[in-house]
Amino acid sequence: xxxxxxxxxxxxxxxxxxxxxxxxxxxxxxxxxxxxxxxxxxxxxxxxxxxxxxxxxxxxxxxxxxxxxxxxxxxxxxxxxxxxxxxxxxxxxxxxxxxxxxxxxxxxxxxxxxxxxxxxxxxxxxxxxxxxxxxxxxxxxxxxxxxxxxxxxxxxxxxxxxxxxxxxxxxxxxxxxxxxxxxxxxxxxxxxxxxxxxxxxxxxxxxxxxxxxxxxxxxxxxxxxxxxxxxxxxxxxxxxxxxxxxxxxxxxxxxxxxxxxxxxxxxxxxxxxxxxxxxxxxxxxxxxxxxxxxxxxxxxxxxxxxxxxxxxxx
Ligand code: GH3
Ligand code: MG
Ligand code: MG
Ligand code: MG
Ligand code: MG
Numbered sequence: 001x002x003x004x005x006x007x008x009x010x011x012x013x014x015x016x017x018x019x020x021x022x023x024x025x026x027x028x029x030x031x032x033x034x035x036x037x038x039x040x041x042x043x044x045x046x047x048x049x050x051x052x053x054x055x056x057x058x059x060x061x062x063x064x065x066x067x068x069x070x071x072x073x074x075x076x077x078x079x080x081x082x083x084x085x086x087x088x089x090x091x092x093x094x095x096x097x098x099x100x101x102x103x104x105x106x107x108x109x110x111x112x113x114x115x116x117x118x119x120x121x122x123x124x125x126x127x128x129x130x131x132x133x134x135x136x137x138x139x140x141x142x143x144x145x146x147x148x149x150x151x152x153x154x155x156x157x158x159x160x161x162x163x164x165x166x167x168x169x170x171x172x173x174x175x176x177x178x179x180x181x182x183x184x185x186x187x188x189x190x191x192x193x194x195x196x197x198x199x200x201x202x203x204x205x206x207x208x209x210x211x212x213x214x215x216x217x218x219x220x221x222x223x224x225x226x227x228x229x230x231x232x233x234x235x236x237x238x239x240x241x242x243x244x245x246x247x248x249x250x251x252x253x254x255x256x257x258x259x260x261x262x263x264x265x266x267x268x269x270x271x272x273x274x275x276x277x278x279x280x281x282x283x284x285x286x287x288x289x290x291x292x293x294x295x296x297x298x299x300x301x302x303x304x305x306x307x308x309x310x311x312x313x314x
Contacts, residue, residue, distance in 0.1 A: 001123055002048065003028035006037040006067070007056035007085065016054060016085070016110065023116045025123075034062035034070075041077065050080060052122040055102070057086030057093060065096040072101030079129050081122035085110065153228040155205055156212040164227035164235060168290055171225075171239045176284035183246030183281035185236040186297040187215060187253065190274045190309040192232040194266040207262060207273060208232060214260050218252035235297070243281035243314055250277040250312040274310035276301055281314075 003020060005028055007013045013030045020028055029050070031037035041049065053071070057064040064084055071077045081103040086093060089107055097105055103125065104118050151163035159167065175182040189195070189211060196204040215226055215234060229235040236253075238246055253275065262273040278300030280293050304313040 001026040001052075002050040003052050003054065003119070004037065004040070004050035005030040005054045006034060006059070006064075007054070008032055008059040008061075009056070012056065012085075012108070016115070019110075019112050019115060020119060023112070025116070025119060033059050034064075034067040037067075038071075041071075046076070049077070051126045052119055053080055053082045054085050054106075054119075055082050057084055057088055057097070065093070065100045065102075068097065068102050069100035079126070079133070081125050083118055083122055156209050156228055158212050158216070158234070159225065159227035161227060161229060164225075164229065164237065167225055167227075168237055168294075171223075171237060172284050172290040175239060176286045176288070179283055180240050181242040181245075181281055181283050182293075183238045183241045183243060183279060184293055184297040185238070185246060185250055185253070186229065186278040186280075186294075186301040187234040187236065187250075187275050188277075188301055188305070189232040190269065190276055190305075191264065191267045195264055195273070198265040210260065210262060211257070211273065211275065214256040215253050218249060218256045220249070220252075224249070235294075241281070243279065246279045246281050247312060247314055250279055253277065254310070254312070269309050276304035276309045277312045278302070278304055279312060279314040 003025060005013050005016050007016070007030070010032070013032075017028045017030060029040065031040055055064045055068055059067075064086065068082050068084065071080070071082065078101075082101065083104040083106055084097040084102045085106050085108060087108040094105055103122055106114060106118055151159055153160040171182060174180075189207070192204070192207075195207060212226065212228070212234060215236065219226070219236075221238075221240075223239045225237040225239075227235050227237070236249070238249060241249070254277070257274060258272070260272075263271060264273045267274065278297045280296035280300055282293050284290070300313045304311040307313060
């Protein structure tokens with residue numbers, strides 16, 4: 001347990017230190033003003049920062065309320081509980097101290113029992129905050145790790161972009177070897193920004209899941225593969241499927257969405273959620289790159305948007 005006492009009166013500092021030490025609160029450092037305290041804090045390593053700060057209200061070089069506000073505005077110090085120690089019992093000071101971010105308030109003359117109770121409670125607050133921070137960091141780290149390991153998009157449950165890339169590489173090789181066709185469907189929800197704006201992000205998320213589901217409902221073969229390509233954009237990889245088959249599946253996807261008829265409150269082209277689809281197909285040449293096929297589906301999608309949306313272009 002580390003304490004920092006900031007007070008211009010040497011007698012006050014000594015008194016607080018002595019009482020707290022005698023009551024088993026461990027070592028306390030002290031500073032005779034805010035400037036000295038800041039200098040001390042700034043050169044203290046993160047793990048050795050104080051757990052609680054006792055701040056005098058009136059000091060020649062600073063007002064304790066302003067000092068607390070300054071301290072709390074620095075991310076490095078926001079979590080350190082500050083107890084204002086003052087001879088003033090004016091309500092404005094009490095109000096000002098709490099508004100500045102002080103966690104507690106003790107009036108001088110300080111009573112041993114009150115001092116220990118308040119410092120102890122601030123110390124427990126700090127411990128809880130530290131533990132919460134550790135748990136949050138750990139959770140963040142685990143989430144990042146899981147995402148990196150996972151091949152699935154967290155929201156829709158379909159494959160993520162990375163999984164798509166590796167599957168395309170595999171299927172590309174195989175189709176090149178077998179001289180089989182392969183097609184790609186780039187699928188983008190129409191006016192989805194407006195959907196979010198009208199219904200909120202959570203409804204937007206639900207819509208994304210429903211669209212992913214509808215697309216998969218249109219699939220006919222186990223090898224048909226769907227990935228979330230980006231925000232509201234999906235890509236379907238259809239092995240052993242030529243342009244004609246790709247366009248047929250694109251129409252089946254549109255039909256699924258028409259059947260689902262999810263209301264879109266602000267689409268210029270339909271009363272329900274629609275998608276635009278760019279289709280590209282090829283028989284891969286051995287040694288050729290797959291990226292031009294992805295680019296071709298993207299270009300076709302762009303044309304479908306230009307042509308008025310809710311369209312299939314190849
Ligand atoms: P267009 O018809 O031209 O495709 O218009 P659009 O509004 O669908 O396209 P735009 O690219 O302007 O906006 C895409 C929107 O998709 C903006 C973004 O907030 C939203 N979006 C992207 N990812 C998510 C997500 O995970 N959840 C939600 N709710 N919205 C998302
Ligand atoms: Mg003073
Ligand atoms: Mg867009
Ligand atoms: Mg869109
Ligand atoms: Mg888009």
